[in-house]
Amino acid sequence: MNTVNKPIRSTRIVLYTVLIVLVLAWLFPVFFIANTALRSNADIMTRGFFALPESIQWGNFVEAWTVGNMSVYIMNSVYVATISSIGTTFLSLLLAFAISRMNFKFGRSVYVAMLVLMMVPATTVIIPQVMVLNTLHLLNTRTGMVFSSVTGGIPFFTFLMYGYMKSVPMEIDESAVMDGCGDFRRFVSLIAPLCGPIIATVCILNFLADWNDYIFSLVILRTESIKTLALGLINYSNRYGTKFHLQSMGILIATIPVTIVYLSLQRYFVAGLTTGAVKS
Secondary structure (H helix, E strand, O other): OHHHHHHHHHHHHHHHHHHHHHHHHHHHHHHHHHHOOOOOOHHHHHHHOOOOOOOOOOOOOHHHHOOOHHHHHHHHHHHHHHHHHHHHHHHHHHHHHHHOOOOOHEEEEEEEEHHHOOOOOOHHHHHHHHHHHHHHHOOOOOHHHHHHHHHEEEEHHHHHHHHHHHHHHHHHHHHHOOOOHHHHHHHHHHHHHHHHHHHHHHHHHHHHHHHHOOOHHHHHHHOOOOHHHHHHHHHHOOOOOOOOHHHHHHHHHHHHHHHHHHHHHHHHHHHHHHHHOOOO
């Protein structure tokens, strides 16, 4: 009996060791940012980035909030990320429903087009998007930023929702059609409620992507009053140097909203990813 248990215990020890190392590797950047955020800039420059603080500077939170004009940037990021998440989720859900549950002529072609668009690097479409937004007079507006985010996210999130919807038995649709349900009612009353986990997954991933977006925000948004949080963090740097303590505190503040969103939808997020990945 002991000989049987030894390999199992050895395997568990190796597994736990690897997991602990991975957790420490993941937590180190968080600790580094938090440690830097609670020090003075003079302490950082004289003693180095990896030293522990001589005294904890709790006032860095207030200073980072006021100096960095965080309230404006956070509200802009919340607006763009929220509206974009709602729009992308709704349109992706409609498109996935049409491809997976409705037999229309070009359904397969649309699905293949989504796969092809997923392979196109996002940075290659910056110039065309700017030209389109400029033509529509949406350049340098929050609406233009939402438009850019929605159009860029639809292919990938449609692919995720398609995989999840294919796991829903078609017998549900057949029963609904026999009871006289039209396509719209079938979508609203049956399929959409069953797709709660993947909807939450798409909302989290889209919100996180828009919250962290820097390149498209830098190109599209130019007016200070409509810039997002990713752009606002640059304000802690100038030609004379960088206020590392305030920038680190700003980064910590920026993580709070996305952490709240993720923790609120975590159980749906896990269910949506696993189901959509395994069944197609």
